Amino acid sequence: MSEHAGRARFAAIIEADEKVEPRDWMPDEYRANLIRQMAQHAHSEVIGMQPEANWITRAPTLMRKAILIAKVQDEAGHGLYLYSAAETLGVSRDELQEMLHSGRQKYSSIFNYPTLSWADVGAIGWLVDGAAIVNQIVLQGTSYGPYSRAMVKICKEESFHARQGYSIMMALVEGSDEQKAMAQDAIDRWWWPALMMFGPHDAESSHSERSMAWKIKRIKNDDLRQMFVDQTVPQAHYLGLTIPDPDLEFDEETGHWRIGEIDWDEFWRTIKGDGPLNRERIAHKVKAWEDGRWVREAATEYARKQRARLGKSA
Numbered sequence: 001m002s003e004h005a006g007r008a009r010f011a012a013i014i015e016a017d018e019k020v021e022p023r024d025w026m027p028d029e030y031r032a033n034l035i036r037q038m039a040q041h042a043h044s045e046v047i048g049m050q051p052e053a054n055w056i057t058r059a060p061t062l063m064r065k066a067i068l069i070a071k072v073q074d075e076a077g078h079g080l081y082l083y084s085a086a087e088t089l090g091v092s093r094d095e096l097q098e099m100l101h102s103g104r105q106k107y108s109s110i111f112n113y114p115t116l117s118w119a120d121v122g123a124i125g126w127l128v129d130g131a132a133i134v135n136q137i138v139l140q141g142t143s144y145g146p147y148s149r150a151m152v153k154i155c156k157e158e159s160f161h162a163r164q165g166y167s168i169m170m171a172l173v174e175g176s177d178e179q180k181a182m183a184q185d186a187i188d189r190w191w192w193p194a195l196m197m198f199g200p201h202d203a204e205s206s207h208s209e210r211s212m213a214w215k216i217k218r219i220k221n222d223d224l225r226q227m228f229v230d231q232t233v234p235q236a237h238y239l240g241l242t243i244p245d246p247d248l249e250f251d252e253e254t255g256h257w258r259i260g261e262i263d264w265d266e267f268w269r270t271i272k273g274d275g276p277l278n279r280e281r282i283a284h285k286v287k288a289w290e291d292g293r294w295v296r297e298a299a300t301e302y303a304r305k306q307r308a309r310l311g312k313s314a
């Protein structure tokens with residue numbers, strides 16, 4: 001197909017709300033923007049395993065431990081779906097790892113914060129997975145087929161993750177004064193970073209305009225953040241917890257909860273590599289990659305030998 005015909009077909013797919021597939025012609029900038037967003041998403045799932053894995057050995061009961069192990073494994077799986085989907089755009093997994101390790105690609109700001117108590121595991125499930133779901137449900141409608149299909153599977157698992165987080169928070173607020181204080185301390189530390197997950201205000205968002213036009217993004221950062229706030233404030237009230245925002249108020253006219261201003265200096269500092277745990281997170285990831293090198297090499301060599309053997313006998 002000529003570039004002219006490919007361009008027309010691409011425009012028609014976007015216009016008709018159909019899916020762009022790997023075989024289709026697509027603009028270089030569309031491909032590059034997707035690789036950037038999907039890689040960042042995949043890296044977030046994988047780096048996101050670290051804060052929660054920190055509590056596996058200290059989970060309070062066998063049941064909580066089994067659930068947490070399953071959740072952390074799910075996040076690895078989400079990373080794999082997303083890396084596979086990104087590979088359909090012509091970038092290799094090794095290249096993506098290299099870009100993460102060298103700081104040329106990002107991962108979500110949220111995973112640079114420490115998990116100081118068991119309540120943080122609850123807060124991550126409730127707030128972080130909760131925010132991820134709001135974003136990802138909408139991304140099921142993204143224009144790139146493999147990304148959209150990965151989102152469908154991921155959303156099903158994220159719903160279970162959010163429920164397990166809320167269940168931990170419920171148990172804590174129904175417990176002793178000390179447990180309730182742990183739950184409040186967790187929301188005090190995770191509330192604002194969770195709001196930052198949706199990215200900068202629309203006016204500061206460098207990719208939104210083009211991503212919206214190409215239907216990679218379907219709802220802008222501020223609107224998604226508002227959806228999350230509206231859904232989460234009543235949940236916090238049900239738990240009897242206070243949201244750490246003195247400016248939070250319900251706007252009767254619009255029916256939305258209005259929040260105070262996010263600390264954007266903290267956000268930009270964190271995504272530029274100077275958040276509380278950026279260096280530790282990447283160092284841990286690089287070490288895991290290096291420690292696993294022999295497994296990758298052995299698997300590749302085994303596959304090569306199998307192919308050679310089958311090739312000979314064929």
Ligand code: FAQ
Binds near residue numbers: 036037049135204
């Ligand atoms: N952190 O122009 P925009 C999860 C960057 S999954 C770091 O608005 P865009 C599951 C952005 O890359 C969580 N960087 O960007 C889980 C750009 O920089 P660049 C991850 C951020 O892409 C739960 C610059 O700022 N979810 O949690 C962030 O149009 C529990 C300008 O921003 C996804 O990745 C940030 N928060 O919109 C796992 C969802 N925000 O690349 C384990 C897919 C912005 O030019 C445990 N991604 N930046 O250098 C998206 O929907 C979008 O990429 C946004 C940002 C909405 C995150």
